[in-house]
Amino acid sequence: MQLSRTAKFSLGAFAIVAMAGIYLPLLLVITNSFNATTSGAFPIQDWTTKWWVAAWHNEGVREALWTSIKVASIATVIALVLGTMISFALARYEFFGKHTVNLLVVLPIALPGIVTGVAFSNTFKHVFEPLGIGLGMLSVIVGHATFCVVMVFNNVQARLGRVNRGLEEAAMDMGANLFTTFSQVTFPAIRSALIAGGLLAFALSFDEIVVTTFTTAPGTETLPIWIFNNMSRPNQAPVVNVIAAVLIVFSMIPVYLSQKLTGDDRD
Amino acid sequence: MKHTKRLSLAAAGASLALVLAGCGSSGGDAGAQSSGIEVPDFPVAESVGDSEGQVNIVAWAGFVEDGSTNPDADWVTDFEQQTKCQVNRKVGATSDEMVQLMRTGEYDVVSASGDASLRLIAGGDVQPLNTDLIPNFGNLVEGLKGQLYDNLNGKTYGVPIGRGANVLMYNTESVKQAPDSWADTWESDSPYKGKIMAYDSPIFIADAALYLMSTRPELGITNPYALDESQLAAAVELLKQQNEIAGEYWNDALKAVSSISTGTASLGTGWQVVVNLATADGGKVASVLPKEGATGWSDTWMISSKTKNQNCAYKWIDWASSAEVNAQIAQNFGMAPANKEACEGTKENEAHCETFHATDEEYYKQVWMWTTPVEQCIDGRTDVKCTNYQQWTKAWTEVKG
Amino acid sequence: MAWLGVLYIGSLLLLFATAFWHTDPFTSKVIPGFTLENFQELVVQEAYRNTAVRTIGIALAVTILCAALALPLGLFMAKVAGPKLRAILAIGITLPLWAGYLVKVFSWRITFSQGGPLDWVLAPLGVDGMGYGQPAVVVTLAYLWFPYMAVPVYTAFRQIPDNLFNASADLGAKSWGTIRTVALPLLKPALIAGSIFTFSLSLGDYIAAQFVGGKTQMIGTVIAQNINLNPPLAAAFGLVPILVVVAYLFLARKSGALDAL
Numbered sequence: 001m002q003l004s005r006t007a008k009f010s011l012g013a014f015a016i017v018a019m020a021g022i023y024l025p026l027l028l029v030i031t032n033s034f035n036a037t038t039s040g041a042f043p044i045q046d047w048t049t050k051w052w053v054a055a056w057h058n059e060g061v062r063e064a065l066w067t068s069i070k071v072a073s074i075a076t077v078i079a080l081v082l083g084t085m086i087s088f089a090l091a092r093y094e095f096f097g098k099h100t101v102n103l104l105v106v107l108p109i110a111l112p113g114i115v116t117g118v119a120f121s122n123t124f125k126h127v128f129e130p131l132g133i134g135l136g137m138l139s140v141i142v143g144h145a146t147f148c149v150v151m152v153f154n155n156v157q158a159r160l161g162r163v164n165r166g167l168e169e170a171a172m173d174m175g176a177n178l179f180t181t182f183s184q185v186t187f188p189a190i191r192s193a194l195i196a197g198g199l200l201a202f203a204l205s206f207d208e209i210v211v212t213t214f215t216t217a218p219g220t221e222t223l224p225i226w227i228f229n230n231m232s233r234p235n236q237a238p239v240v241n242v243i244a245a246v247l248i249v250f251s252m253i254p255v256y257l258s259q260k261l262t263g264d265d266r267d
Numbered sequence: 268m269k270h271t272k273r274l275s276l277a278a279a280g281a282s283l284a285l286v287l288a289g290c291g292s293s294g295g296d297a298g299a300q301s302s303g304i305e306v307p308d309f310p311v312a313e314s315v316g317d318s319e320g321q322v323n324i325v326a327w328a329g330f331v332e333d334g335s336t337n338p339d340a341d342w343v344t345d346f347e348q349q350t351k352c353q354v355n356r357k358v359g360a361t362s363d364e365m366v367q368l369m370r371t372g373e374y375d376v377v378s379a380s381g382d383a384s385l386r387l388i389a390g391g392d393v394q395p396l397n398t399d400l401i402p403n404f405g406n407l408v409e410g411l412k413g414q415l416y417d418n419l420n421g422k423t424y425g426v427p428i429g430r431g432a433n434v435l436m437y438n439t440e441s442v443k444q445a446p447d448s449w450a451d452t453w454e455s456d457s458p459y460k461g462k463i464m465a466y467d468s469p470i471f472i473a474d475a476a477l478y479l480m481s482t483r484p485e486l487g488i489t490n491p492y493a494l495d496e497s498q499l500a501a502a503v504e505l506l507k508q509q510n511e512i513a514g515e516y517w518n519d520a521l522k523a524v525s526s527i528s529t530g531t532a533s534l535g536t537g538w539q540v541v542v543n544l545a546t547a548d549g550g551k552v553a554s555v556l557p558k559e560g561a562t563g564w565s566d567t568w569m570i571s572s573k574t575k576n577q578n579c580a581y582k583w584i585d586w587a588s589s590a591e592v593n594a595q596i597a598q599n600f601g602m603a604p605a606n607k608e609a610c611e612g613t614k615e616n617e618a619h620c621e622t623f624h625a626t627d628e629e630y631y632k633q634v635w636m637w638t639t640p641v642e643q644c645i646d647g648r649t650d651v652k653c654t655n656y657q658q659w660t661k662a663w664t665e666v667k668g
Numbered sequence: 669m670a671w672l673g674v675l676y677i678g679s680l681l682l683l684f685a686t687a688f689w690h691t692d693p694f695t696s697k698v699i700p701g702f703t704l705e706n707f708q709e710l711v712v713q714e715a716y717r718n719t720a721v722r723t724i725g726i727a728l729a730v731t732i733l734c735a736a737l738a739l740p741l742g743l744f745m746a747k748v749a750g751p752k753l754r755a756i757l758a759i760g761i762t763l764p765l766w767a768g769y770l771v772k773v774f775s776w777r778i779t780f781s782q783g784g785p786l787d788w789v790l791a792p793l794g795v796d797g798m799g800y801g802q803p804a805v806v807v808t809l810a811y812l813w814f815p816y817m818a819v820p821v822y823t824a825f826r827q828i829p830d831n832l833f834n835a836s837a838d839l840g841a842k843s844w845g846t847i848r849t850v851a852l853p854l855l856k857p858a859l860i861a862g863s864i865f866t867f868s869l870s871l872g873d874y875i876a877a878q879f880v881g882g883k884t885q886m887i888g889t890v891i892a893q894n895i896n897l898n899p900p901l902a903a904a905f906g907l908v909p910i911l912v913v914v915a916y917l918f919l920a921r922k923s924g925a926l927d928a929l
Contacts, residue, residue, distance in 0.1 A: 011744035018741050019760055025775040025811065026767055028785060032778070037548035043788065045549070057338055103917055106864060107910070108676060112872030112888045115906040118895055119679035121371065127678075135373060146676050154861045158820065161857065162827065196819060203765035203815075209875070213364075217373050227770050229328065229358035231521060244771035251766030256759055367895065467878075469893075515800055515882045522777070522879065531782035531799070657691060657898055664893065665715045667885040 026248055033241035055242040064226035071137065071222055072205040075144035079201045080194060082145070083152025091160040108147040116143065117214030124215070135217040143215040144208060148201035155197035159190050306420060307391035309572050315400050315581045318351040322579035325368045326378040327566065329600040330428070330587075331356040340599050342592045350586070352579035361468070361518065369393070372573040375580040378428055380564045381637035382470045384417045386656070388424050393569040395422035400581050403588035406606045410631045417567045425567030426584050427605035429597045431623065432563040432634045433466065433474065436537030436545075436554040438530050448557050449478050452535055453509055460512045464526055464535030467516035469656065469663035470637055473562050474536060475502040475509070477635060481559045490646035491562065492638040499654045499662060506666040516667070520544070527552050539623055540601025556633060563634035565605075594619070687903035698899050706904035716890065720908050723887040726806055727870035733810040734817040734866045735859055741818060743851075746825035761818045769812065770875070776808040777879045800882035808880050809870045816869070817862035824858035825851070860920050867916060871909045 036046035055061065086105055090098060108116055124139045133139075167189075171181045209224045216225065227240050324331050331354060334341030343354045357374065359365035362383035369377050369392045379387055387393045398404045404426055417425030435449060441462065451457045452465070453475070465471060476491035479501055488498050514532055517523040523541045526532040528550025537554060545552040568584045570577065586592055590608035594616050597604035603625035604610065610620035624630040638645065644653040654662075688702050710716045745757045764772065779785045780800055798804060832850055874888025887909055894902035 008744075008748050011740055011748055014740045015744045015749075015757065018737055019757070022760065022764055022811075022814070024785075025772060025779060026764060028778060029767065029771055029775045032775070099921070103914065104677065106868070106913070106917065107680075109865065109868055111680075111868075111913075112874070112891055112906060112909055114872075114874075114888060114892050114895055115680075115683065115903075115909075118899070118902075119676075119683040122682055123675065123679040135371070142675065154864070155820070155823075158824075158857050158861055192823075196823060199762065200765075200816065200819065203762070206766065207769045209769060214367075224769065227768055228360070231519070231770055231774065240768075240771060240774075244768045248763065248767045251763055252759065363893070363895075510883060513883055518878070525777065525781060529781045529783055660893060660898060661709070661713070661901075664719075664885070664890055665713060667883060667889075668715050668718055 029241055030245040030248065033238065033245045035238065035241075051238040051242045055239045055246075058239060060221070061223070061226055061239075061243055064221045064223045067137070067221060068206055068223040071140050071144060072202045074141050075148050075205045076198050076202045078141070078145040079148035079152045080198050083149045083197060083201075084156050084190075084194065086149070087153050087157040087160055091157060092165075105150050105153050109150045113208070113210030114214070116147070117211040120211070121214040135215060137216075137220050139215040139217075140212055140220060140222070143211045144205040147208075147211070148205055151201040151204060152194065152197035155193040155200070156190055159193035306389055307572070309391070309394040311395050311397045311422075312400060312577060312581065313397065316578045318582070319576040319579050320351065321353040321355060322376060322576045322583050323355045323357070323374045324376045324378075324583065325357045325359045325365050325374045326376075327380075327600065328358045330378050330566075330596055332595075332599060340595070342587075342595050346583065346586045350579065350582045352576070352582055354583070362470075366390075366392070369571060372571065375571050375574040375576045376583055377569050377571070378566050379417075379425065379569050380566050381414075381417075382468075382564070382639050382656075384425055384567055384569065385419070385639040385641065387569060388417075388419050391572055393424055394572040394574070395424055396426065396570060396584075398423055398426075401426060401585045401588060403585050403590075403606070406590065406608050408603075408605060408607050408626055408628075410628050411565060411605050414565070414636065417569070425569045426588055428566045428568060428587070428593070429600070429602040429604050430563060430565035430631070430634075430636065431538055431540070431602040432556060432561045432631070433536050434539060434542070434554040434561060435534065435557050436527055436542050436552055437534035438527055438532070439551040439553050441530055441533040445553065445555060446534065446557065447555065449474075449559050450482075453478055453505060455508055455512055457512055459533040461514050462531070462533035463509070463513045464515045464517055464523065464532035464537075465509060465513050466536045467518040469659040470562075471536070472499070472502050472506065472659050472662060472666075473635065473637070473640075475505045477562060478559055479505060490644075491635050492640050493644040493646035493648065493653050494640065495644070495648075495651040495653055499658065503662045503666060506662075510666055510668065524548070524550070538601065543601055543622070556630065560633035560635065562637065563631070564637045566602075597623070597625075683899075683903050684907065686900050687907060689900045691898045691900055706901045709901060710904055710908075715885075716905065719885050719890055720887060722802070722884070723871060723909075724912060726802065726809070726886065727867045729806045730809045730813065730870040731817075731863045731866045733806065734814050735821075735863065737810070737814065738818040738821040738862065739855070742822040742825045745822050746828075747830070758822065761822070762815050764811075765815050772812060773808060773876050773879045776804070776811065776876075780804045780880055800880050802881070802884050804880040804882070805877050805884055805886075808876045809873060810866075812873075812876065813866040813869050816865035817859075820858040820862045821855060824855045828854050864917070864920075868909070868913050871912060 031044060033051055034047045034049065035044045036048040036050075037044075083105075086101065089095075090102060120139060120143050121135065124133070124135050128134070128139075167185050168181055171185045172178075176184065207224055208222075209228055212222050212225055213228075216222070221229075223243075227243065230240055329340075331343060332340040333343035333347075333354065333356075343356075347353055357368065359368060359377075362380050365377055365379060366383050366386055368374055369379075369387060370390070377383075377387070377393070379393075384393075407427055411427040411430060413423075414427075417423070417427070435446060435452070437446060442459070451459055452463050457463065466474070472494075473491040476488050476494055476498065479486055479498075480488045480491065483501065486498055486501055488494065494502060513535075515526060517526060517535075520538060520541050523537055524544045527535070527537065527541065528545040528548055539554060542552050542554040568587060570580045570584070574580055587596065588606060590606050590612070593604045593606040594609035594612075597609060598615070598619050601623070603620065603623035607626065610616055610625050620626060640654060640656050640659055642652050642655050644651065686698055687706055688704070689698050689700050690703050690705065691698055741757075741761070745754050749757060777800075780798065781787075782799065786798075828851055872888050874886050874892050877884045877886045877889055887905065891902045891905055894905070
């Protein structure tokens with residue numbers, strides 16, 4: 001690597017500043033979970049652990065967390081399958097309306113969540129409920145999956161553009177069938193893109209509020225909805241900080257694992 | 268609508284009833300556009316039967332608590348055990364959201380504020396109630412009985428929960444002299460320019476109208492929820508003037524607490540509960556009911572017209588209206604309880620009602636409760652059309668630019 | 669793919685058909701029909717135009733800010749940092765995604781408050797924090813969406829073979845020259861992928877504006893305000909971000925960047 005010493009140094013300094021910028025607000029969240037005031041006044045005058053105790057005894061949040069994990073996992077799996085299929089279709093084949101499909105995939109994330117949410121709510125109410133499928137966890141998953149697809153799609157498509165198609169063709173020429181070619185040649189090449197996309201999709205679903213609000217039914221409460229419900233009530237808001245602090249710490253696990261998996265593939 | 272009317276809410280209610288009668292009572296929406304208000308006809312429940320097993324409630328934060336967020340606040344668990352009705356709660360953030368959620372038909376009960384209730388009634392989203400089936404109905408404080416915003420056509424649609432005023436709150440460190448008027452939040456020469464906070468909702472237009480009632484009597488505003496087009500234009504002009512000097516619009520209590528106690532805002536519209544919380548956190552905040560009066564809100568329980576859990580819905584409303592539970596709700600949320608007896612029994616109850624002026628009708632006489640503005644002027648005028656909530660919403664977008 | 673098409677597009681078409689309907693002014697129930705008054709309203713009323721322009725400006729600013737931060741960071745991670753540090757930093761940029769949108773927004777609200785952390789840090793320099801307003805919205809949104817830009821950019825940097833850099837350097841290009849002529853074209857797809865997220869997520873956001881925007885009104889704010897009371901108007905205004913994003917994608921394609929995808 002031939003970057004000059006000064007360049008390396010200034011890049012390093014920049015990285016430090018950027019990381020500080022990313023983490024100071026999170027640090028603020030964590031310290032605030034020990035803030036005795038309910039509105040999170042700064043600087044912190046009184047320290048307390050009472051919010052942590054309150055959070056520990058909170059059943060609602062555990063249930064919401066579990067709901068969120070379920071929704072995000074299923075939505076991510078759907079997104080992985082569909083996103084990969086669409087990006088293959090677009091990268092490997094020429095067909096009429098190709099650019100329109102490209103646009104349609106990006107659309108769910110480009111639209112204000114509130115538009116998507118109300119659109120789905122309408123459809124489920126008027127089309128699916130008479131068929132016995134009302135709003136509930138399913139509609140939340142469907143809503144999430146549509147905008148998660150684009151996360152996978154973008155990553156995989158960017159990668160496919162660089163994968164040497166000659167390799168696939170070579171494999172086929174040598175007698176590998178479509179499946180073998182995919183599992184032995186294509187999949188390894190796009191694996192890290194899939195993981196990166198899947199991770200972003202999971203995170204996006206895990207954190208979604210607006211679409212969820214309109215597609216959920218009473219009794220199905222995801223973590224962000226729980227947080228939203230509790231943020232506007234003064235006696236619960238600090239508990240939200242505790243939950244956030246816990247999430248920040250625990251989220252290191254999946255992120256670390258994914259890093260292990262994707263970290264050192266070289267293509 | 269060619270009747271003469273006196274300037275009273277009762278007359279206004281009667282006029283609505285006449286309009287309704289004139290429109291017939293078939294259920295469709297099509298004819299409802301501008302001719303009047305059509306209320307779809309729903310049968311009134313005759314008895315409360317066995318539990319359906321659950322009840323779905325949209326409510327303001329703190330109205331339906333099962334102890335899962337705060338072990339000390341729990342009036343749902345006992346209800347569930349006694350009635351075998353499981354409670355599913357959804358916290359609504361704004362009146363508009365609540366109306367939308369009720370419209371999905373997924374919810375059985377709503378805690379509707381005055382700016383939502385009339386819309387729900389006229390939209391056929393809620394059903395008239397049989398108050399005989401709610402034994403705890405009846406201990407209401409005087410001021411909350413038979414209000415226009417939850418009573419229509421001689422039918423009762425809502426059971427009051429509580430009420431509160433939109434007071435003028437101020438940070439005592441930046442505002443040395445206790446204000447007694449809204450002037451400093453409206454006038455462009457306000458010493459607190461850039462540090463004024465206002466409520467973020469179309470219904471806030473009524474606050475401007477209220478101020479105009481005393482500062483520009485020539486406009487002839489007699490009820491801040493009955494504005495004809497020129498009166499609305501005057502209110503919008505005032506709001507635009509305020510937009511120049513405002514620092515922030517707020518719509519959730521916590522946001523208001525953080526602004527007013529840090530001094531990011533010096534003064535502005537607030538709720539008593541915001542003041543209490545800010546003070547509890549050590550913020551130097553006080554509040555006053557200015558000489559011009561104030562707007563306010565009152566919330567009522569209503570039952571969906573599409574409910575699948577009517578028995579549990581009635582059971583819940585009766586449960587929540589008992590003195591004990593009503594006191595808990597009112598204290599948890601920070602408002603004046605609707606049940607007189609919720610102000611008695613313990614020192615805590617008495618103190619709470621004192622702070623929130625629960626039984627002080629003189630206080631609430633100066634408070635104009637949120638009402639959905641409609642075309643039929645509720646101040647009794649018949650020679651003009653008043654502006655409706657949709658127009659207010661457009662005006663509000665215009666104000667915020 | 670089938671359900672994505674049918675369900676999603678169907679839902680949207682249903683919703684946007686309502687843009688031509690109108691609303692009962694009192695009950696705010698939607699009445700089918702055909703009217704252009706919603707669109708007329710959007711054109712005539714200055715507030716909507718200003719709001720649209722403001723929102724697009726904010727979304728562009730957020731995107732530029734994200735890209736400006738992601739490029740040097742991605743370069744450092746991919747080409748300067750050792751494997752250990754690189755792994756830590758890669759975790760570092762994705763971790764905030766998990767902290768919760770609202771929590772982060774609220775933490776920025778505290779940061780920008782009067783006498784809050786920002787004022788506190790800047791006070792010794794004799795500068796006042798900027799308080800709530802449009803700049804605060806831009807910073808907050810950039811913070812929220814930064815990982816969506818940083819991850820693809822970093823991944824793209826990683827995929828540029830070291831020897832390409834070396835070759836360029838051997839041919840006498842300076843560091844900056846290498847980056848500009850060799851790296852940037854290769855990064856373009858990643859930058860565009862990232863910008864689609866940062867731009868469009870910002871375009872649809874309204875909660876951040878609610879918390880740190882002071883009195884800033886965005887497209888999402890107006891839609892949220894009207895979605896219950898006047899769905900046709902909200903639907904009509906909802907077409908604005910769609911058109912903007914379509915135009916954005918069209919420009920991206922015209923610049924040739926999408927071909928590289």
